[in-house]
Amino acid sequence: MRKVIFAEYGGPDVLQLADTDTPHAGPHEVRIAVRAAGVNAADWRLREGQFSAGQPIELPVGVGLEASGVVDEIGEGVTGVELGDHVFGMGSETYAEHAVLSSWARMPDGLTFETAAGYTSVGEASLRILDQVGVEPGQTLLVSGASGGVGSTVLQIAEDRGISVIGTASADNLDYLRSLGATATTYGDGWVERVTALGTIDAALDLAGSGVIPQLVELTGDPDRVLSIADLSAPEHGVRLSLVPGPVQEALDVIVELISRGALHTPVEQSYTLAEAASAHVDSQAGHSRGRRIMVP
Incomplete structure (x- = not known):
């Protein structure tokens, strides 16, 4: 089968489309014929070697951590799923x-494979960080870098919970944030003053890693009320950095419930073929997206 791999750390050009052995489902796993795979920041951070110190890996290695597809092999001990079922979820080396x-x-x-592919990671992350930052119904949450996959999902879950959201994004994405129920303003010079004029901030999330942690602490008045998933220097400011997924299966149950009652829809901005994996990483690193980017075999 074809799979995207890399044999050395580096830029997008280290990605290769290779012929490899087809994997098999182990105990408590399923294998899918992939129909689409989500593109995440963790994918290019892994490719650059940002996780190599804490999570050593043996190269070459595949890329991707979530996908949708058709179940074609069921591992030992798995119940409640049959061959041919259409599923989405978390796995490994999913650009394949x-x-x-x-x-x-x-x-x-009613959910397409393309849309389903991008829900697991952003849904789990959104549920996790909303709980960790401790924002309650009736309070106001500031989301820095709100238009991407996690931001789009956070905004909708927060609205469903009765949390008011102020989101920052580029000027081109402000109407998009408003369509998701947020009050929107631009980042850049003067953004702190613009946010302050919109109201008191009870908690803040940094989703873009754009160096705004000190300002978020200033706006909330408490580093414990700020959380980042993107700025590796956050702990230097007393701010929690949340990178480790929580219970994924529990998150999937909540995601399915939200989707089924129309409370969550995260759009696909762009799709790529496996041969275009490098372009997908370039675009993902550039940011400014609306929703998700996905890989289609």
Whole structure:
């Protein structure tokens, strides 16, 4: 089968499309014929070697951590799923024609493979960080870098919970944020003053890693009320850096429920073929997206 791999750390050019052995589902896993795979910041951070100190890996290695597809192999001990089921979930090396998932859920009716592919990681992350930052219904949450996949999802879950959101993004994405229920303003010079004019901030999330942690602490008045998923220097400011997923299966159950009742829809901005993986990483690193980027075998 075809799979995107890299044999050395580096820029997008180290990605290769290779012929490899098809993986098999182990105990408590399923294998899918991949129909689409999500593109995430963790993918290019892994490719650059940012995780190599804490998570050493043996190269070459595949890329991708989530996908949607059709179940074509079921591992020992797995129940509640059948061959041919349409599922989405979390796994490994998902930029491929086949991949193994360790957590999964059946796709809700009406959901396409392309859209389903991008829900697991951003849904889990959004649920995790909203809980960790401790924002409550009736309070106001500031989301820095709000238009991407996690931001789009955070905005919708927060609205569903009765949390007011102020989101920052580029000028081109302000109407998009408003369509998701947020009060929107631009980042850049004067953004702190613009946010202050919109109201009191009870908690803040940094999703872009654009060096705004000190300002977010200033706006909330408490580093414990700020959380980042993108700025590796956050702990230097007393701010929590949240990178480790929580219980993915529990998150999938919530994601399916939100999708099924129309409370969550994260759009796909752009799709790429496996041969275009390098371009997908370039675009992902550039940011400024609306929703998700996905890989289609």
